[in-house]
Amino acid sequence: MxxxxxxxxxxxxxxxxxxxxxxxxxxxxxxxxxxxxxxxxxxxxxxxxxxxxxxxxxxxxxxxxxxxxxxxxxxxxxxxxxxxxxxxxxxxxxxxxxxxxxxxxxxxxxxxxxxxxxxxxxxxxxxxxxxxxxxxxxxxxxxxxxxxxxxxxxxxxxxxxxxxxxxxxxxxxxxxxxxxxxxxxxxxxxxxxxxxxxxxxxxxxxxxxxxxxxxxxxxxxxxxxxxxxxxxxxxxxxxxxxxxxxxxxxxxxxxxxxxxxxxxxxxxxxxxxxxxxxxxxxxxxxxxxxxxxxxxxxxxxxxxxxxxxxxxxxxxxFLVGMNNNYGGTQEEASIYSVVKRVVPEVTRVHVPVSGSGRFHAYIQIRKTHDGQPREAIMAALSSSYMIKHAIVVDEDIDVFDDRWVMWAVATRSQWDRDVMIVPNCYGSILDPSTGERGLGCKGGIDATMPAPPRRFPKRLNVPDKVLDKITLEEYIGTERLARVPEQRDRKARR
Ligand SMILES: Cc1cc2nc3c(=O)[nH]c(=O)nc-3n(C[C@H](O)[C@H](O)[C@H](O)COP(=O)(O)O)c2cc1C
The missing domain is CATH 2.30.110.10 (Electron Transport, Fmn-binding Protein; Chain A)
Structure with a gap:
């Protein structure tokens, strides 16, 4: 049969x-x-x-x-x-x-x-x-x-x-x-x-x-x-x-x-x-x-x-516990579709390895209204019991790079105004900070600039056309470039 x-x-x-x-x-x-x-x-x-x-x-x-x-x-x-x-x-x-x-x-x-x-x-x-x-x-x-x-x-x-x-x-x-x-x-x-x-x-x-x-x-x-x-x-x-x-x-x-x-x-x-x-x-x-x-x-x-x-x-x-790239990628698509229903201006979602590929969601939106980040946070947090923290950023922030998301948190959020905390939600039993009876706290940060028309300082830049013209290969040389040490030259801490 x-x-x-x-x-x-x-x-x-x-x-x-x-x-x-x-x-x-x-x-x-x-x-x-x-x-x-x-x-x-x-x-x-x-x-x-x-x-x-x-x-x-x-x-x-x-x-x-x-x-x-x-x-x-x-x-x-x-x-x-x-x-x-x-x-x-x-x-x-x-x-x-x-x-x-x-x-x-x-x-x-x-x-x-x-x-x-x-x-x-x-x-x-x-x-x-x-x-x-x-x-x-x-x-x-x-x-x-x-x-x-x-x-x-x-x-x-x-x-x-x-x-x-x-x-x-x-x-x-x-x-x-x-x-x-x-x-x-x-x-x-x-x-x-x-x-x-x-x-x-x-x-x-x-x-x-x-x-x-x-x-x-x-x-x-x-x-x-x-x-x-x-x-x-x-x-x-x-x-x-x-x-x-x-x-x-x-x-x-x-x-x-x-x-x-x-x-x-x-x-x-x-x-x-x-x-x-x-x-x-x-x-x-x-x-x-x-x-x-x-x-x-x-x-x-x-x-x-x-x-x-x-x-x-x-x-x-799979290298479980070492490499969390796969799990995060799977979560992203579900979060994206749930957020998209309430905030159609969502442009990208990333579930980074820094949250073990489960707990953090970075959500990029094309912001047109100051109410959108909170809607996006609520949708993302309810899309999966795994997602603990949702951080909403503007379109100019690269959600695939923790450094830029943290920069947005540093310069575009004030936590008395921009943080949402939702206690007593489902938590993962594998998250050691989850409380008794499997209850955990979820939260979100609105790390976006005010919606336009806005008064907010302009981000630094070097003109694009100059950036495109001046390459390191041409001015420093490929061989010398390869010898520049990585910034993190110490062994990662276990
Ligand atoms: C690398 C990896 C290992 C996993 N290990 C387990 C596991 O041991 N037990 C489990 O129940 N879920 C585990 N999961 C989660 C499930 O595979 C995942 O939630 C799956 O989508 C559930 O399928 P279902 O929708 O058919 O229930 C793991 C996920 C990944 C990415």
Missing amino acids: VTSVTQPEAQKTGEQINDLRSFLAAYRAAFPDDVIEVDKPIDTNFECSAVGRHFEDLNKFPLLLFNQPITANGNVSKFPLAVNVTGDRRKLAFAINSTFEDVSIDWRKRVSEGKHKPVVIDRGAAPVKENVLVGDQVDLRDLPIMHIHEMDPGPYITAGMLTTFDPKHNIDNCALQRGFIAGPREIRCLLVSRSHNYLNYLAHQELGKPMKIAYWVGHHPAVFMGAHSNLGYPESHYATASAVSGQSLRLVPSETLGDDFLVPADAEFVIEGIMVPGKRALEAPFGEYPRYYGPQRMGEVFDVTAITHRNNAIWDQ
């Missing part, structure tokens, strides 16, 4: 299939210096994260390919490990043929246009079925899964798209949800109670049935982003994966979960299994996005029944 999400649409003949490999090849061709291959053996137990951390200290997020990662079993893995595939806005923008500034808005636009639908193919045509391991053949510790931070209890799946189907309509749901490798065939997950996979878990619990579940790992970032779009419940994420990547997502029936449990045919790995509602075991502490360890808890247990993978499959891993 085929699920309702699969409305077959002919795959155009000769079309390049979107997968992780096609992305790597295209990205490497476009940005050869931003892809770094490490050929020496290196341990997935902290050593790979140390490399990621050193790059983060430099504020650089190259796509790293570790060709000889050492696994939890102590062997050099036959699978390479990719890190930072979605490591920064440039890669996300490249994946969906957008720009640094517009990537989050274009991501959302493609979701709402919904132009492409998934298609089901035969097992024999699916690359992810090139290798099929079932039952005792499976040992998760053979995969190069990273043990990232010191107090994590072991290796964690962090770029796994956890997929379940709702039992009433059989519609798929996909979300990034962490998985602790607790044994050769046991994963312990975190399904937060608001998540749609958790709603599916509760629905199975009510029916007294185990829940079929799969992780898929390693795919084209556009597919990944599409599958990870914020949607209503139940709504198909396979459909939005198709819409965002601009191509019908190829699906294939599972090996051990039945023909109507569909998984992406062009993923690098699929891990299949069962979650028995109520079966829980200790999971975490885990180094989370706010850069603190989240508490130990009872995690939902995923008993693995099969792994299928491509030949020379590439394992993909």
